[in-house]
Amino acid sequence: MKAPSFATLWGRKEATPPPDVEAAALRSDRFRLEREADWKRLEQIVARLESGRLRRVSDDDILALPALYRTAASSLAVARETTLDAATLDYLESLVQRAWFQVYGPRTSALAWFRRFLGGGLSASIRAIWLDILIALAAMIAGTIVGYLLVASDAAWFHALVPAGFGGDRAPGASVEALQKTLSGAGEDGRSGLSVFAAFLFSNNAKVSILAFALGFAFGIPSILLLVQNMALLGAMLWVFNDAGLAVDFIAWLSVHGTTELFAILLAGGAGIHVGRSMAFPGAQSVLAAAAQSGRRAAQVMTGVVLMLMIAALLEGYVRQLVTDTPSRFIIGGTMLAIWLAYFFALRPRDRQGDA
């Protein structure tokens, strides 16, 4: 496949007579004829790069690409001042533009980007939005307290906060045994269905956190509302279990995956607030530039959030159902929290070395 296509390429080139530069009447035509071969070669290389088949581009061509691009660019600059041949100008403009996208395109491979991302890029982005994370944390704590207090004052609030069917047996007035059963995990149908459950949880939580981020676009206010609303639900649940004297068990049950999942939602909310805040208060930059800068930073955080939610779903789907005693659950949840905090905030020295 490879060899014949080259053969025909060269064959066709030899078949056309070499341009008769001397015969051209106009100086601009001579200019064009002298450089046409270089332009055509650049066009071929660019077309092959665009099609993504890097193996079909020879080393020589890759080495020649920057030089050919600059030749074409300077040809265009000269042609604009000397030629009125619309065909040449249009062609060169489109060629230089296409080559520009290739020469100055994203040159890091996805793998290299991902390595840099895990090895400091994510932590750096998260540290950069610390203030927004604090705001999100405040919103989440406030939401939990509000939910708890509302249900404490009037149990009817529970049904307003928790969508029907979500809580199952967990409702005010449920017996202690029923509540305990929801915490034990083994009660339902043992091990089966856990992986489906985990996959569903991940998919659902990822959508919610992407929404929390995306809503930040409207100056961050909807993100905060979403956080408060979701955490009010948690507060309501907490009251129900506290009422039954199971608060500690509930927190342990929650902490297995919750330290990872709630942390991820916290980061997603923080990322959304970051975008909204930098658009509302862009500082010295234009609103557009500030939005773009914060958006790119927040996108890194969001990639991290999706990864964290994957881990959270595994913890929730498997570990929580298999580990049933309260102290072990606390240990797992606490360890995860410590790992995340260390990764995000203690990776700093190595990161600085990388920057220097």
Add this chain to the structure above:
Amino acid sequence: MATLPHIAALQKRQRILVTPEGLSLPLTIASRGSRVGALFLDFVILNVTMALVTGLLIYIGLGVLDLNFGGGFQNTGPLEFLAVLWLILMFAFRYGYFLYFELGPRGATPGKRMLGIRVAARGGAQGTGRLTAEAVIARNLLRDIELFMPLVLIMGAQSGEGGLAGMAAAAWFAIFMAFPFFNRDAMRAGDLIAGTWVVEVPRRKLGSSMSVAESAGGASQVPEADYRFSDAELSVYGEYELQTLERVLRDNQAPAMEAVAEAICTKIGWTNGSGHERAFLEAYYTQLRGRLERDMRFGQRKADKHS
């Protein structure tokens, strides 16, 4: 110069990009119509793929069920695996499709590619203009509130499920959907956050030069030397007319060439035998271009016949 409406609309979409070499490159912002078209194509591709994959998994699942009944024992393991695979694949398709293709060397999803547009970094003040992975991620994360949410809510509002709040939410999200109509660069909210825009990628072949067509091979019935135009005869037209003439020659339609040759002859007071229009026009084109380019080198440009 009086501009036609569609030309004016095109000029409105022209932007200048300055390369690191200091060369200004014209860019054309993709029209909103072509972006909607590209999105539609992408959705068709995406949904067809998802439907095929779902169908395949269901087919395999049914096979597994058959096996189970045949064997007489219940083992939900394989079915569970299929369900997990399905959930993960659907998630990956929904978010991964746009990411994967827009991070590729073309910077465009198949739908965009078919319509000749791509994603590019907005230059801005920094002017680096490199499309980064973060930018592509950011612009695609916002697709949810721009497209999926409004659609769901607007459907809900129509049936009156959500009541007044539902309608308010639908109106609020409709704003995101209409966002590209509220700014000059046709950016959607995701483009704004990511610092990107969508531009046209023209792919033009190098057309042959009309002034060397004869000397490069074609046999001319009438020697070019027959046509010699004086400076006065060449000075009646400018660059605009030259480019019109170039287009006429390129199209090579006999009626059009006759009409143009007729018009030029009337203007410069020549009489030209019929049948030689192409030779006449080529000669006039070459000499007019020669004259205009000479003046250009001396810094005098003549935009059209009125200037």
